[in-house]
Amino acid sequence: MLHIKNSELRVTLASYYLKRNASQWWKYAKGRIEPTWEAFVVAFQDKYLPPTARERLGQEFEDLKQGNMSVAEFKAAFYSLSQFAPELVATEERRCIEFEKKLRTKILFKVAENMIRNYDRLVEAATYVEIIVEAKEERIRGSRSRGQGSQGDYRPNKKSRNMFSSHFPPQQSRSTFSLPSVGPGKSSLSGFSCFKYGQPGHKAFACP
Structure with a gap:
């Protein structure tokens, strides 16, 4: 330190x-x-630390993943366990590769593309990416919670549909509109004539 x-x-x-x-x-x-x-x-x-304990700790280093740890917590665990697998971190490049591949996937994809082979710079970059990723996820969670509170389809229940029907009865379609019949020698009962030809007893849309 x-x-x-x-x-x-x-x-x-x-x-x-x-x-x-x-x-x-x-x-x-x-x-x-x-x-x-x-x-x-x-x-x-x-x-x-007998040989069996060191072998176990060395295996823990090989299996180490960031998971839910922050980059700072992961760095501390990486440093502590890497001492029991010195062959995996023998050079600066090997140390960077081991650190990088154990990172959480969302951070790994952002960091790996830069091919950083300086350990201190790699840790700094991973910490920065972690801040950006967490900020984006927080923004998405916030937008989703706001959307659920203010949006959504209105689907009336059975009771409200019945109330609506009682106040507003269904309209007749034009195809089923009943027309007054006009017999031979009789005038139209309704008194309206066809707009097209002036014949009584039907409207233009039902003109034969």
């Missing part, structure tokens, strides 16, 4: 945080190992 480059100083700082049994172990072990960070890590892992 403090970016300490001095190997011996890193050992001093890390050993300061050892508690209880681990602190007692270091008091006796530090005189038997070199005061280097690499030697300290190997000795610590031999004591508290």
